[in-house]
Amino acid sequence: MSDDGPLLSVTDLSKYYGQHAGCLDVSFDLYPGEVLAIVGESGSGKTTLLNCISTQLEPTSGTVEYSMRDGRMANLFTMGEAERRFLMRTDWGFVHQHPADGLRMGVSAGANVGERLMAVGERHYGNIRSQASDWLERVEIAVGRIDDKPTQFSGGMRQRLQIARNLVTSPRLVFMDEPTGGLDVSVQARLLDLVRGLVADLGLSIIVVTHDLAVARLLSHRMMVMKSGRVIETGLTDQVLDDPREPYTQLLVSSILQV
Amino acid sequence: MASSNTNDGLMLSLETVSKSFTMHLRGGIELPVFQNVSFDIHKGECAVLSGPSGIGKSSILKMIYGNYRVETGEVRLRTDDDWIDLAAADPRTVIAIRQQTLGYISQFLRVIPRVGARQIVAEAAIAQGRDTDEAMADAEAMLDRLNLPRKLWELPPATFSGGEQQRVNIARGFIAHYPVLLLDEPTASLDAANASVVGDLVEEKKAAGVAMLGIFHDPDMRKRVGDRLIDVSQFAVTSTDDQAA
Numbered sequence: 037m038s039d040d041g042p043l044l045s046v047t048d049l050s051k052y053y054g055q056h057a058g059c060l061d062v063s064f065d066l067y068p069g070e071v072l073a074i075v076g077e078s079g080s081g082k083t084t085l086l087n088c089i090s091t092q093l094e095p096t097s098g099t100v101e102y103s104m105r106d107g108r109m110a111n112l113f114t115m116g117e118a119e120r121r122f123l124m125r126t127d128w129g130f131v132h133q134h135p136a137d138g139l140r141m142g143v144s145a146g147a148n149v150g151e152r153l154m155a156v157g158e159r160h161y162g163n164i165r166s167q168a169s170d171w172l173e174r175v176e177i178a179v180g181r182i183d184d185k186p187t188q189f190s191g192g193m194r195q196r197l198q199i200a201r202n203l204v205t206s207p208r209l210v211f212m213d214e215p216t217g218g219l220d221v222s223v224q225a226r227l228l229d230l231v232r233g234l235v236a237d238l239g240l241s242i243i244v245v246t247h248d249l250a251v252a253r254l255l256s257h258r259m260m261v262m263k264s265g266r267v268i269e270t271g272l273t274d275q276v277l278d279d280p281r282e283p284y285t286q287l288l289v290s291s292i293l294q295v
Numbered sequence: 296m297a298s299s300n301t302n303d304g305l306m307l308s309l310e311t312v313s314k315s316f317t318m319h320l321r322g323g324i325e326l327p328v329f330q331n332v333s334f335d336i337h338k339g340e341c342a343v344l345s346g347p348s349g350i351g352k353s354s355i356l357k358m359i360y361g362n363y364r365v366e367t368g369e370v371r372l373r374t375d376d377d378w379i380d381l382a383a384a385d386p387r388t389v390i391a392i393r394q395q396t397l398g399y400i401s402q403f404l405r406v407i408p409r410v411g412a413r414q415i416v417a418e419a420a421i422a423q424g425r426d427t428d429e430a431m432a433d434a435e436a437m438l439d440r441l442n443l444p445r446k447l448w449e450l451p452p453a454t455f456s457g458g459e460q461q462r463v464n465i466a467r468g469f470i471a472h473y474p475v476l477l478l479d480e481p482t483a484s485l486d487a488a489n490a491s492v493v494g495d496l497v498e499e500k501k502a503a504g505v506a507m508l509g510i511f512h513d514p515d516m517r518k519r520v521g522d523r524l525i526d527v528s529q530f531a532v533t534s535t536d537d538q539a540a
Binding site: 070228257258274275278281282283286287 | 316317318319320323357361362363364386387389390407408409410
Protein backbone atom coordinates (compact mmCIF):
# COMPACT_ATOMS: atom_id res chain seq x y z
CA MET A 37 0.00 0.00 0.00
CA SER A 38 2.54 2.59 -1.03
CA ASP A 39 2.16 5.59 -3.26
CA ASP A 40 2.62 3.53 -6.40
CA GLY A 41 0.09 4.03 -9.11
CA PRO A 42 -2.88 1.79 -9.82
CA LEU A 43 -2.53 -1.59 -11.46
CA LEU A 44 -5.76 -1.14 -13.34
CA SER A 45 -7.68 2.00 -14.14
CA VAL A 46 -11.22 1.89 -15.49
CA THR A 47 -12.80 5.09 -16.82
CA ASP A 48 -16.42 5.68 -17.84
CA LEU A 49 -16.92 2.13 -19.01
CA SER A 50 -20.28 1.34 -20.60
CA LYS A 51 -21.55 -1.69 -22.45
CA TYR A 52 -24.82 -1.67 -24.37
CA TYR A 53 -26.62 -4.69 -25.65
CA GLY A 54 -28.71 -2.94 -28.27
CA GLN A 55 -30.72 -0.39 -26.32
CA HIS A 56 -30.13 -2.10 -23.01
CA ALA A 57 -27.19 -1.02 -20.89
CA GLY A 58 -25.28 -3.94 -19.37
CA CYS A 59 -23.08 -1.59 -17.39
CA LEU A 60 -23.01 2.19 -17.36
CA ASP A 61 -20.32 4.78 -16.68
CA VAL A 62 -18.22 2.66 -14.36
CA SER A 63 -14.94 4.15 -13.15
CA PHE A 64 -12.51 2.88 -10.54
CA ASP A 65 -8.85 2.20 -9.84
CA LEU A 66 -7.43 -1.04 -8.51
CA TYR A 67 -4.11 -1.00 -6.69
CA PRO A 68 -1.54 -3.78 -6.31
CA GLY A 69 -2.48 -6.19 -3.53
CA GLU A 70 -6.09 -5.03 -3.41
CA VAL A 71 -9.09 -7.30 -3.48
CA LEU A 72 -12.19 -5.64 -4.90
CA ALA A 73 -15.58 -7.30 -4.68
CA ILE A 74 -18.33 -6.45 -7.14
CA VAL A 75 -21.67 -7.39 -5.61
CA GLY A 76 -25.27 -7.18 -6.70
CA GLU A 77 -28.13 -9.42 -7.69
CA SER A 78 -28.12 -11.38 -10.90
CA GLY A 79 -28.76 -9.08 -13.80
CA SER A 80 -27.14 -6.11 -12.06
CA GLY A 81 -24.34 -6.00 -14.62
CA LYS A 82 -21.49 -7.30 -12.52
CA THR A 83 -20.51 -10.10 -14.87
CA THR A 84 -20.79 -7.79 -17.90
CA LEU A 85 -18.45 -5.39 -16.14
CA LEU A 86 -15.99 -8.17 -15.29
CA ASN A 87 -16.02 -9.44 -18.86
CA CYS A 88 -15.40 -5.95 -20.23
CA ILE A 89 -12.51 -5.27 -17.88
CA SER A 90 -10.94 -8.61 -18.67
CA THR A 91 -11.35 -7.92 -22.41
CA GLN A 92 -13.64 -10.87 -23.00
CA LEU A 93 -16.25 -8.38 -24.13
CA GLU A 94 -15.62 -5.15 -25.95
CA PRO A 95 -17.15 -2.18 -24.15
CA THR A 96 -19.29 0.29 -26.08
CA SER A 97 -17.36 3.20 -24.61
CA GLY A 98 -14.80 3.98 -21.96
CA THR A 99 -11.25 2.87 -21.33
CA VAL A 100 -9.44 0.23 -19.29
CA GLU A 101 -5.77 0.87 -18.66
CA TYR A 102 -3.35 -1.60 -17.17
CA SER A 103 0.06 -1.09 -15.68
CA MET A 104 2.41 -3.27 -17.73
CA ARG A 105 5.43 -4.94 -16.15
CA ASP A 106 7.63 -2.18 -17.56
CA GLY A 107 5.53 0.38 -15.67
CA ARG A 108 3.70 2.06 -18.54
CA MET A 109 -0.10 2.28 -18.52
CA ALA A 110 -1.48 0.61 -21.63
CA ASN A 111 -5.01 0.90 -22.98
CA LEU A 112 -6.30 -2.66 -23.27
CA PHE A 113 -8.54 -1.97 -26.22
CA THR A 114 -6.01 -0.19 -28.37
CA MET A 115 -3.11 -2.55 -27.82
CA GLY A 116 -2.47 -5.25 -30.41
CA GLU A 117 -4.35 -8.51 -30.22
CA ALA A 118 -1.10 -10.46 -29.71
CA GLU A 119 -0.01 -8.29 -26.81
CA ARG A 120 -3.42 -8.57 -25.19
CA ARG A 121 -3.48 -12.33 -25.52
CA PHE A 122 -0.01 -12.57 -24.07
CA LEU A 123 -1.11 -10.43 -21.13
CA MET A 124 -4.10 -12.63 -20.50
CA ARG A 125 -2.02 -15.76 -20.57
CA THR A 126 0.77 -14.56 -18.35
CA ASP A 127 -0.05 -11.58 -16.18
CA TRP A 128 -3.72 -12.32 -15.63
CA GLY A 129 -5.83 -15.16 -14.44
CA PHE A 130 -9.54 -15.76 -14.86
CA VAL A 131 -11.34 -18.11 -12.53
CA HIS A 132 -14.75 -18.98 -13.94
CA GLN A 133 -17.77 -19.96 -11.92
CA HIS A 134 -17.99 -23.24 -13.80
CA PRO A 135 -14.60 -24.93 -13.84
CA ALA A 136 -15.43 -26.53 -17.18
CA ASP A 137 -15.27 -23.03 -18.71
CA GLY A 138 -11.74 -22.49 -17.45
CA LEU A 139 -10.28 -25.98 -17.71
CA ARG A 140 -9.63 -28.35 -20.55
CA MET A 141 -11.71 -31.26 -19.41
CA GLY A 142 -10.21 -33.75 -21.82
CA VAL A 143 -6.61 -33.53 -20.64
CA SER A 144 -4.93 -34.38 -17.34
CA ALA A 145 -4.70 -32.10 -14.31
CA GLY A 146 -0.96 -31.80 -14.88
CA ALA A 147 -1.49 -30.80 -18.50
CA ASN A 148 -4.07 -28.22 -17.47
CA VAL A 149 -1.51 -26.53 -15.26
CA GLY A 150 1.40 -27.15 -17.65
CA GLU A 151 -0.37 -25.68 -20.62
CA ARG A 152 -0.23 -22.16 -19.17
CA LEU A 153 3.50 -22.60 -18.59
CA MET A 154 4.05 -23.69 -22.17
CA ALA A 155 2.15 -20.61 -23.28
CA VAL A 156 4.84 -18.48 -21.66
CA GLY A 157 7.63 -20.41 -23.36
CA GLU A 158 8.49 -23.17 -20.90
CA ARG A 159 9.52 -26.23 -22.91
CA HIS A 160 11.33 -28.50 -20.48
CA TYR A 161 9.04 -31.40 -19.62
CA GLY A 162 10.62 -32.03 -16.22
CA ASN A 163 10.27 -28.40 -15.16
CA ILE A 164 6.69 -28.25 -16.31
CA ARG A 165 5.80 -31.41 -14.45
CA SER A 166 7.51 -30.37 -11.24
CA GLN A 167 5.91 -26.92 -11.26
CA ALA A 168 2.55 -28.50 -11.97
CA SER A 169 2.90 -30.85 -9.02
CA ASP A 170 4.03 -27.99 -6.77
CA TRP A 171 0.86 -26.13 -7.61
CA LEU A 172 -1.38 -29.14 -7.21
CA GLU A 173 0.06 -29.57 -3.74
CA ARG A 174 -0.49 -25.92 -2.99
CA VAL A 175 -4.16 -26.16 -3.83
CA GLU A 176 -4.41 -29.41 -1.85
CA ILE A 177 -4.84 -31.83 -4.70
CA ALA A 178 -2.90 -35.05 -4.08
CA VAL A 179 0.05 -35.19 -6.47
CA GLY A 180 -0.93 -38.76 -7.25
CA ARG A 181 -3.87 -37.35 -9.18
CA ILE A 182 -1.69 -35.41 -11.61
CA ASP A 183 -2.49 -37.72 -14.52
CA ASP A 184 -6.23 -37.83 -13.85
CA LYS A 185 -8.58 -35.73 -15.92
CA PRO A 186 -10.73 -33.02 -14.32
CA THR A 187 -13.80 -35.03 -15.23
CA GLN A 188 -12.73 -37.43 -12.47
CA PHE A 189 -12.56 -34.60 -9.90
CA SER A 190 -15.22 -33.26 -7.54
CA GLY A 191 -16.55 -29.71 -8.02
CA GLY A 192 -14.34 -28.29 -5.28
CA MET A 193 -11.22 -30.01 -6.67
CA ARG A 194 -11.97 -28.73 -10.16
CA GLN A 195 -12.25 -25.22 -8.80
CA ARG A 196 -8.91 -25.57 -7.00
CA LEU A 197 -7.36 -26.98 -10.16
CA GLN A 198 -8.64 -23.96 -12.05
CA ILE A 199 -6.93 -21.73 -9.51
CA ALA A 200 -3.65 -23.66 -9.85
CA ARG A 201 -3.85 -23.38 -13.64
CA ASN A 202 -4.33 -19.64 -13.35
CA LEU A 203 -1.66 -18.95 -10.78
CA VAL A 204 1.19 -21.04 -12.14
CA THR A 205 2.41 -18.15 -14.30
CA SER A 206 2.49 -15.77 -11.29
CA PRO A 207 -0.15 -13.37 -12.54
CA ARG A 208 -0.53 -9.99 -10.90
CA LEU A 209 -4.26 -9.72 -11.45
CA VAL A 210 -6.88 -12.42 -11.15
CA PHE A 211 -10.53 -12.09 -12.12
CA MET A 212 -12.99 -14.35 -10.36
CA ASP A 213 -16.62 -14.84 -11.34
CA GLU A 214 -18.63 -16.36 -8.47
CA PRO A 215 -15.71 -18.66 -7.56
CA THR A 216 -17.61 -20.35 -4.74
CA GLY A 217 -20.97 -20.58 -6.49
CA GLY A 218 -22.39 -24.07 -6.35
CA LEU A 219 -19.91 -25.39 -3.80
CA ASP A 220 -20.83 -26.95 -0.44
CA VAL A 221 -20.03 -24.63 2.46
CA SER A 222 -17.15 -26.78 3.73
CA VAL A 223 -15.65 -26.90 0.25
CA GLN A 224 -16.28 -23.18 -0.07
CA ALA A 225 -14.44 -22.49 3.20
CA ARG A 226 -11.44 -24.41 1.95
CA LEU A 227 -11.38 -22.44 -1.28
CA LEU A 228 -11.73 -19.10 0.52
CA ASP A 229 -8.93 -20.04 2.86
CA LEU A 230 -6.76 -20.92 -0.14
CA VAL A 231 -7.49 -17.63 -1.89
CA ARG A 232 -6.88 -15.63 1.29
CA GLY A 233 -3.50 -17.30 1.71
CA LEU A 234 -2.53 -16.63 -1.90
CA VAL A 235 -3.42 -12.96 -1.59
CA ALA A 236 -1.30 -12.67 1.54
CA ASP A 237 1.66 -14.64 0.16
CA LEU A 238 1.74 -13.44 -3.43
CA GLY A 239 0.37 -9.92 -3.10
CA LEU A 240 -2.19 -10.67 -5.82
CA SER A 241 -4.81 -8.19 -6.89
CA ILE A 242 -8.22 -9.71 -7.35
CA ILE A 243 -11.50 -8.53 -8.79
CA VAL A 244 -14.14 -10.92 -7.57
CA VAL A 245 -17.75 -10.92 -8.66
CA THR A 246 -20.07 -12.48 -6.14
CA HIS A 247 -23.64 -12.25 -4.97
CA ASP A 248 -22.56 -13.70 -1.63
CA LEU A 249 -21.88 -10.84 0.79
CA ALA A 250 -20.21 -13.17 3.29
CA VAL A 251 -17.67 -14.16 0.65
CA ALA A 252 -17.13 -10.50 -0.17
CA ARG A 253 -16.64 -9.68 3.52
CA LEU A 254 -14.07 -12.40 4.00
CA LEU A 255 -12.03 -11.81 0.87
CA SER A 256 -12.27 -8.19 -0.14
CA HIS A 257 -10.86 -4.89 1.02
CA ARG A 258 -13.19 -2.78 -1.04
CA MET A 259 -16.62 -3.27 -2.46
CA MET A 260 -18.70 -1.93 -5.33
CA VAL A 261 -22.46 -2.48 -5.26
CA MET A 262 -24.15 -2.64 -8.66
CA LYS A 263 -27.75 -2.23 -9.62
CA SER A 264 -29.21 -1.94 -13.12
CA GLY A 265 -25.76 -1.62 -14.64
CA ARG A 266 -24.60 1.21 -12.42
CA VAL A 267 -22.28 1.29 -9.45
CA ILE A 268 -24.54 2.71 -6.75
CA GLU A 269 -22.31 2.45 -3.72
CA THR A 270 -18.63 1.92 -3.13
CA GLY A 271 -16.26 1.93 -0.18
CA LEU A 272 -14.40 -0.16 2.35
CA THR A 273 -16.03 -3.56 2.54
CA ASP A 274 -16.92 -3.38 6.23
CA GLN A 275 -18.17 0.18 5.83
CA VAL A 276 -20.54 -0.74 3.03
CA LEU A 277 -21.77 -3.75 5.01
CA ASP A 278 -21.96 -2.11 8.46
CA ASP A 279 -23.26 1.26 7.34
CA PRO A 280 -24.93 0.80 3.96
CA ARG A 281 -26.18 4.05 2.57
CA GLU A 282 -28.25 3.30 -0.52
CA PRO A 283 -31.74 1.78 -0.24
CA TYR A 284 -30.73 -1.17 -2.41
CA THR A 285 -27.58 -1.86 -0.37
CA GLN A 286 -29.57 -1.69 2.85
CA LEU A 287 -31.97 -4.21 1.39
CA LEU A 288 -29.13 -6.51 0.34
CA VAL A 289 -27.43 -6.33 3.72
CA SER A 290 -30.66 -6.85 5.64
CA SER A 291 -31.34 -9.94 3.54
CA ILE A 292 -28.21 -11.83 4.67
CA LEU A 293 -28.94 -15.02 6.56
CA GLN A 294 -27.14 -15.18 9.87
CA VAL A 295 -25.82 -18.44 11.20
CA MET B 296 -6.50 22.80 17.11
CA ALA B 297 -5.26 19.41 16.06
CA SER B 298 -3.42 20.91 13.15
CA SER B 299 -0.71 22.38 15.33
CA ASN B 300 2.64 20.73 14.80
CA THR B 301 3.66 20.83 18.41
CA ASN B 302 4.81 17.58 19.84
CA ASP B 303 2.26 17.46 22.62
CA GLY B 304 1.50 13.78 22.32
CA LEU B 305 -1.83 14.34 20.64
CA MET B 306 -2.67 11.22 18.66
CA LEU B 307 -6.35 11.35 17.85
CA SER B 308 -8.66 14.29 17.60
CA LEU B 309 -12.35 14.37 16.74
CA GLU B 310 -13.70 17.71 15.65
CA THR B 311 -17.43 18.47 15.39
CA VAL B 312 -18.24 15.02 14.12
CA SER B 313 -21.86 14.18 13.47
CA LYS B 314 -23.61 11.01 12.51
CA SER B 315 -27.07 9.96 11.47
CA PHE B 316 -28.54 6.90 9.83
CA THR B 317 -31.12 7.00 7.06
CA MET B 318 -33.30 3.91 7.22
CA HIS B 319 -34.56 3.37 3.69
CA LEU B 320 -36.37 0.21 4.66
CA ARG B 321 -38.36 2.23 7.20
CA GLY B 322 -39.66 4.77 4.74
CA GLY B 323 -36.44 6.76 4.69
CA ILE B 324 -36.65 8.04 8.24
CA GLU B 325 -33.51 9.69 9.48
CA LEU B 326 -32.11 8.76 12.85
CA PRO B 327 -29.68 11.36 14.10
CA VAL B 328 -27.23 9.76 16.51
CA PHE B 329 -24.98 12.57 17.63
CA GLN B 330 -23.55 15.91 16.71
CA ASN B 331 -20.55 18.03 17.57
CA VAL B 332 -18.49 15.15 18.89
CA SER B 333 -15.17 16.73 19.78
CA PHE B 334 -12.40 15.34 21.96
CA ASP B 335 -8.67 14.61 21.94
CA ILE B 336 -6.73 11.51 22.91
CA HIS B 337 -3.07 11.68 23.86
CA LYS B 338 -0.16 9.30 24.05
CA GLY B 339 -0.04 7.05 27.08
CA GLU B 340 -3.61 7.63 28.26
CA CYS B 341 -6.72 5.54 28.32
CA ALA B 342 -9.85 7.67 27.99
CA VAL B 343 -13.17 6.01 28.66
CA LEU B 344 -16.42 6.71 26.83
CA SER B 345 -19.27 6.80 29.32
CA GLY B 346 -23.03 7.16 29.20
CA PRO B 347 -26.09 4.92 29.28
CA SER B 348 -26.28 2.03 26.87
CA GLY B 349 -27.78 2.83 23.51
CA ILE B 350 -26.34 6.34 23.56
CA GLY B 351 -23.85 5.48 20.79
CA LYS B 352 -20.56 4.71 22.52
CA SER B 353 -19.73 1.85 20.16
CA SER B 354 -20.83 3.96 17.21
CA ILE B 355 -18.14 6.49 18.06
CA LEU B 356 -15.48 3.77 17.97
CA LYS B 357 -16.87 2.47 14.68
CA MET B 358 -16.74 5.94 13.17
CA ILE B 359 -13.12 6.31 14.19
CA TYR B 360 -12.24 2.89 12.82
CA GLY B 361 -14.15 3.55 9.61
CA ASN B 362 -16.89 0.92 9.84
CA TYR B 363 -19.33 3.79 10.01
CA ARG B 364 -19.14 6.74 7.72
CA VAL B 365 -18.80 10.20 9.15
CA GLU B 366 -21.24 12.76 7.78
CA THR B 367 -19.54 15.93 8.90
CA GLY B 368 -16.51 16.83 10.92
CA GLU B 369 -13.01 15.39 11.07
CA VAL B 370 -11.41 12.35 12.65
CA ARG B 371 -7.77 13.29 12.71
CA LEU B 372 -5.18 10.64 13.43
CA ARG B 373 -1.45 11.04 13.78
CA THR B 374 0.66 8.71 11.69
CA ASP B 375 4.43 9.06 12.06
CA ASP B 376 4.70 12.79 11.41
CA ASP B 377 1.57 13.30 9.42
CA TRP B 378 -2.06 13.93 10.29
CA ILE B 379 -4.71 12.09 8.36
CA ASP B 380 -8.43 12.85 8.37
CA LEU B 381 -9.93 9.38 8.51
CA ALA B 382 -13.39 10.76 7.72
CA ALA B 383 -12.16 11.81 4.29
CA ALA B 384 -9.47 9.19 3.66
CA ASP B 385 -9.79 6.78 0.74
CA PRO B 386 -10.23 3.08 1.45
CA ARG B 387 -6.61 2.28 0.66
CA THR B 388 -5.36 4.74 3.25
CA VAL B 389 -7.78 3.43 5.87
CA ILE B 390 -6.64 -0.14 5.25
CA ALA B 391 -3.00 0.83 5.64
CA ILE B 392 -3.77 2.72 8.84
CA ARG B 393 -5.67 -0.23 10.27
CA GLN B 394 -2.68 -2.40 9.62
CA GLN B 395 -0.05 -0.15 11.11
CA THR B 396 -1.51 2.57 13.29
CA LEU B 397 -5.01 1.97 14.54
CA GLY B 398 -6.16 -1.16 16.34
CA TYR B 399 -9.68 -2.10 17.35
CA ILE B 400 -10.57 -4.75 19.87
CA SER B 401 -14.18 -5.69 20.24
CA GLN B 402 -15.89 -8.40 22.17
CA PHE B 403 -16.86 -10.14 18.96
CA LEU B 404 -14.46 -12.15 16.89
CA ARG B 405 -15.09 -12.38 13.19
CA VAL B 406 -13.95 -15.91 12.63
CA ILE B 407 -12.30 -17.07 9.46
CA PRO B 408 -13.18 -20.59 8.36
CA ARG B 409 -10.39 -23.13 8.76
CA VAL B 410 -7.85 -20.74 10.26
CA GLY B 411 -6.60 -21.73 13.72
CA ALA B 412 -6.61 -19.45 16.77
CA ARG B 413 -2.83 -19.10 16.95
CA GLN B 414 -2.64 -18.19 13.28
CA ILE B 415 -5.42 -15.61 13.62
CA VAL B 416 -3.52 -13.94 16.46
CA ALA B 417 -0.15 -14.08 14.71
CA GLU B 418 -1.52 -12.61 11.47
CA ALA B 419 -1.99 -9.18 13.06
CA ALA B 420 1.74 -9.05 13.86
CA ILE B 421 2.81 -10.59 10.55
CA ALA B 422 0.82 -7.89 8.74
CA GLN B 423 2.98 -5.32 10.53
CA GLY B 424 6.10 -7.00 9.21
CA ARG B 425 7.03 -9.22 12.13
CA ASP B 426 8.88 -12.41 11.25
CA THR B 427 6.48 -15.36 11.04
CA ASP B 428 8.24 -17.56 13.61
CA GLU B 429 8.55 -14.69 16.03
CA ALA B 430 4.90 -13.75 15.54
CA MET B 431 3.85 -17.36 16.18
CA ALA B 432 5.89 -17.45 19.38
CA ASP B 433 4.43 -14.12 20.48
CA ALA B 434 0.94 -15.41 19.71
CA GLU B 435 1.55 -18.45 21.91
CA ALA B 436 2.81 -16.31 24.75
CA MET B 437 -0.23 -14.06 24.47
CA LEU B 438 -2.71 -16.94 24.35
CA ASP B 439 -0.95 -18.54 27.30
CA ARG B 440 -1.23 -15.33 29.25
CA LEU B 441 -4.93 -15.17 28.54
CA ASN B 442 -5.29 -18.79 29.67
CA LEU B 443 -6.57 -20.16 26.41
CA PRO B 444 -5.99 -23.92 26.68
CA ARG B 445 -3.18 -25.15 24.45
CA LYS B 446 -5.36 -27.80 22.92
CA LEU B 447 -7.42 -25.04 21.28
CA TRP B 448 -4.57 -23.20 19.63
CA GLU B 449 -4.67 -25.02 16.32
CA LEU B 450 -8.46 -25.06 16.08
CA PRO B 451 -10.53 -22.49 14.19
CA PRO B 452 -12.39 -20.50 16.87
CA ALA B 453 -15.84 -20.87 15.27
CA THR B 454 -16.76 -23.50 17.83
CA PHE B 455 -15.18 -21.73 20.84
CA SER B 456 -17.26 -20.28 23.65
CA GLY B 457 -17.92 -16.55 23.68
CA GLY B 458 -15.22 -15.95 26.29
CA GLU B 459 -12.67 -18.03 24.38
CA GLN B 460 -13.37 -16.19 21.14
CA GLN B 461 -13.08 -12.93 22.94
CA ARG B 462 -9.65 -13.86 24.30
CA VAL B 463 -8.48 -14.74 20.79
CA ASN B 464 -9.64 -11.31 19.70
CA ILE B 465 -7.89 -9.62 22.60
CA ALA B 466 -4.67 -11.49 21.91
CA ARG B 467 -4.89 -10.44 18.27
CA GLY B 468 -5.39 -6.80 19.19
CA PHE B 469 -2.65 -6.62 21.79
CA ILE B 470 0.04 -8.60 19.94
CA ALA B 471 0.41 -5.90 17.29
CA HIS B 472 2.01 -2.52 17.94
CA TYR B 473 -0.66 0.03 17.19
CA PRO B 474 0.05 3.57 18.43
CA VAL B 475 -3.70 4.10 18.85
CA LEU B 476 -6.02 1.43 20.20
CA LEU B 477 -9.81 1.34 20.43
CA LEU B 478 -11.31 -1.01 23.02
CA ASP B 479 -14.97 -1.95 22.82
CA GLU B 480 -15.77 -3.76 26.06
CA PRO B 481 -12.80 -6.07 25.88
CA THR B 482 -13.65 -7.65 29.22
CA ALA B 483 -17.39 -8.08 28.66
CA SER B 484 -17.63 -11.84 29.06
CA LEU B 485 -14.38 -12.62 30.86
CA ASP B 486 -13.95 -14.01 34.36
CA ALA B 487 -12.12 -11.94 36.94
CA ALA B 488 -8.73 -13.57 36.36
CA ASN B 489 -8.76 -12.98 32.61
CA ALA B 490 -10.21 -9.50 32.99
CA SER B 491 -7.27 -8.73 35.25
CA VAL B 492 -4.86 -9.90 32.52
CA VAL B 493 -6.55 -7.47 30.14
CA GLY B 494 -6.06 -4.76 32.77
CA ASP B 495 -2.33 -5.60 32.81
CA LEU B 496 -2.17 -5.49 29.02
CA VAL B 497 -3.84 -2.08 28.91
CA GLU B 498 -1.40 -0.77 31.53
CA GLU B 499 1.55 -2.10 29.55
CA LYS B 500 0.32 -0.39 26.39
CA LYS B 501 -0.14 2.80 28.35
CA ALA B 502 3.41 2.60 29.64
CA ALA B 503 4.56 2.08 26.05
CA GLY B 504 2.88 5.36 25.07
CA VAL B 505 -0.14 3.95 23.26
CA ALA B 506 -3.16 6.24 23.11
CA MET B 507 -6.34 4.36 24.01
CA LEU B 508 -10.04 5.03 23.87
CA GLY B 509 -12.29 2.45 25.44
CA ILE B 510 -15.70 1.40 26.59
CA PHE B 511 -15.74 -0.51 29.88
CA HIS B 512 -18.98 -1.33 31.61
CA ASP B 513 -17.27 -2.99 34.54
CA PRO B 514 -16.76 -0.17 37.07
CA ASP B 515 -13.69 -1.84 38.61
CA MET B 516 -11.96 -2.10 35.26
CA ARG B 517 -12.92 1.46 34.41
CA LYS B 518 -11.44 2.66 37.67
CA ARG B 519 -8.32 0.61 37.19
CA VAL B 520 -7.36 1.59 33.63
CA GLY B 521 -9.36 4.73 32.88
CA ASP B 522 -7.60 8.08 33.17
CA ARG B 523 -10.62 10.22 32.41
CA LEU B 524 -14.20 9.94 31.25
CA ILE B 525 -15.72 11.35 28.10
CA ASP B 526 -19.46 11.61 28.62
CA VAL B 527 -21.14 10.69 25.36
CA SER B 528 -24.54 12.06 26.49
CA GLN B 529 -23.33 15.58 25.77
CA PHE B 530 -23.11 14.72 22.05
CA ALA B 531 -26.37 12.81 21.79
CA VAL B 532 -29.13 14.11 19.58
CA THR B 533 -32.34 13.56 21.48
CA SER B 534 -35.26 12.52 19.41
CA THR B 535 -38.06 14.22 21.33
CA ASP B 536 -38.35 17.56 23.04
CA ASP B 537 -39.04 16.27 26.51
CA GLN B 538 -35.76 14.35 26.46
CA ALA B 539 -33.92 17.43 25.28
CA ALA B 540 -34.86 19.27 28.43
